[in-house]
Amino acid sequence: MATAPHLAHLELSPLPAEGAEDFLAATTRGFHQDYDADAARAARGVLEPERCFGYAVDGRWMATCGSYTRVMTVPGGTVPTAAVTFVTVNPGYRRRGLLTQMMSHQLRGLAEHGEPVALLWASESAIYGRYGYGPATPLVQLEGATLDTAFRSDVDLGAGSVGEVDREECRRVVEGLHARLLPDRPGALDRPSAWWDAVFFDHPSRRHGGAAARYALHFDARGRPDGYLTFRLSSAGTADPGPGHTVRVAALDASDLRGYARLWRFALDLDLVRRFEGPAALDEPLRHLVADPASVRATSTDGTYVRVVDVARALEARRYALDVDLVLGVRDALLPQNAGSYRLQGGPDGASVQRVDTPADVELDVRELGTLYLGGTPAAELHRAGLLHERTPGAVAALSLGFSWSRKPFCRDYF
Numbered sequence: 001m002a003t004a005p006h007l008a009h010l011e012l013s014p015l016p017a018e019g020a021e022d023f024l025a026a027t028t029r030g031f032h033q034d035y036d037a038d039a040a041r042a043a044r045g046v047l048e049p050e051r052c053f054g055y056a057v058d059g060r061w062m063a064t065c066g067s068y069t070r071v072m073t074v075p076g077g078t079v080p081t082a083a084v085t086f087v088t089v090n091p092g093y094r095r096r097g098l099l100t101q102m103m104s105h106q107l108r109g110l111a112e113h114g115e116p117v118a119l120l121w122a123s124e125s126a127i128y129g130r131y132g133y134g135p136a137t138p139l140v141q142l143e144g145a146t147l148d149t150a151f152r153s154d155v156d157l158g159a160g161s162v163g164e165v166d167r168e169e170c171r172r173v174v175e176g177l178h179a180r181l182l183p184d185r186p187g188a189l190d191r192p193s194a195w196w197d198a199v200f201f202d203h204p205s206r207r208h209g210g211a212a213a214r215y216a217l218h219f220d221a222r223g224r225p226d227g228y229l230t231f232r233l234s235s236a237g238t239a240d241p242g243p244g245h246t247v248r249v250a251a252l253d254a255s256d257l258r259g260y261a262r263l264w265r266f267a268l269d270l271d272l273v274r275r276f277e278g279p280a281a282l283d284e285p286l287r288h289l290v291a292d293p294a295s296v297r298a299t300s301t302d303g304t305y306v307r308v309v310d311v312a313r314a315l316e317a318r319r320y321a322l323d324v325d326l327v328l329g330v331r332d333a334l335l336p337q338n339a340g341s342y343r344l345q346g347g348p349d350g351a352s353v354q355r356v357d358t359p360a361d362v363e364l365d366v367r368e369l370g371t372l373y374l375g376g377t378p379a380a381e382l383h384r385a386g387l388l389h390e391r392t393p394g395a396v397a398a399l400s401l402g403f404s405w406s407r408k409p410f411c412r413d414y415f
């Protein structure tokens with residue numbers, strides 16, 4: 001007979017090297033999804049058991065947590081990053097502090113292992129601030145009517161073309177392109193080889209009512225692929241073959257603007273399609289290509305959340321748009337060893353950070369530092385909201401300019 005939750009003995013345990021099955025089943029249940037053997041196989045391909053743990057009762061996981069070893073692009077560099085995932089607590093065990101225990105345990109472990117930054121997608125935006133995670137990569141949901149999206153007459157589509165290809169051909173091109181485009185996009189993650197199967201995994205359970213994923217490449221004037229598009233058509237309400245589909249653009253990128261523009265035209269000009277939607281970066285060029293800017297509606301939401309686990313190493317990993325020399329006073333209730341005053345001397349060529357005893361120019365919580373870290377939100381905005389305290393006049397303006405970057409952060413990888 002199952003143990004009653006209020007009588008269960010709860011002790012954090014690591015996930016054994018073998019036995020991921022029940023762990024994955026518990027996470028699936030935690031997200032109210034049906035267990036699917038193919039999806040579990042795909043998840044196992046990237047699972048790092050030594051980074052997973054939780055609470056088991058009667059040999060079954062009642063709370064789960066884990067992370068992946070990734071590297072994230074930051075302005076002008078990269079930083080080793082724990083991509084946090086699998087966070088669930090079984091309904092019988094909720095709201096008795098298990099998540100808080102798991103978050104504390106995980107953050108202490110990351111600090112010990114020297115991983116300076118943790119990153120996650122929050123299922124609900126109210127959960128993770130209390131653990132020092134700040135919303136760092138604003139995510140924009142684009143949508144509109146395809147027939148309204150004519151481009152400005154001065155948009156150059158170049159002399160290339162777009163053609164549909166199968167998944168394997170697209171994947172080969174994207175693998176090369178991703179490595180080339182990665183350094184230019186703060187917030188983006190590297191993709192160790194096992195991740196490519198996960199990125200191109202297109203199981204029906206992941207389609208959210210849409211049809212199977214389709215793939216297209218942009219070929220430059222000489223026929224070389226230099227851009228790609230992953231899309232699916234939502235078939236909701238369109239059982240008959242007439243017009244009325246929505247094209248969901250899952251990913252679109254190219255090494256130059258002409259390819260980018262032509263890929264969008266391909267998606268927006270699909271016959272029988274009347275609406276488009278898809279996730280994009282805050283600085284998505286599409287909004288500037290259309291003749292009628294109102295034809296592309298953009299709703300901003302929270303994307304990934306950053307948790308700075310080691311202030312000095314995290315700040316040294318990035319570069320700064322302008323020279324900054326500031327002392328930041330950082331509060332960190334969960335990782336007291338991370339709290340303190342740090343002198344940041346940085347600029348376009350690099351940065352150095354030292355712990356100091358001098359008074360801070362700006363005081364902030366580690367959560368706000370996470371929000372600032374990738375340059376997605378200016379410090380002045382947080383200051384206006386009362387979330388930073390300026391002790392030296394002008395310090396917030398300097399922080400805003402220094403932390404800004406030429407590209408907005410964006411993360412295309414869901415984990």
Ligand SMILES: CC(=O)SCCNC(=O)CCNC(=O)[C@H](O)C(C)(C)COP(=O)(O)OP(=O)(O)OC[C@H]1O[C@@H](n2cnc3c(N)ncnc32)[C@H](O)[C@@H]1OP(=O)(O)O
Binds near residue numbers: 097127
């Ligand atoms: C990175 C990822 O994997 S994101 C996925 C997160 N998981 C899910 O959304 C799956 C469904 N939800 C769950 O499994 C659980 O509700 C969890 C994991 C979100 C929370 O687990 P619990 O063990 O109940 O959280 P715990 O008891 O430690 O609560 C800690 C605090 O967070 C608050 N909290 C917990 N969940 C939520 C929520 N969904 N929304 C707002 N606040 C929340 C609690 O009220 C509590 O607040 P307090 O410290 O002020 O008292």
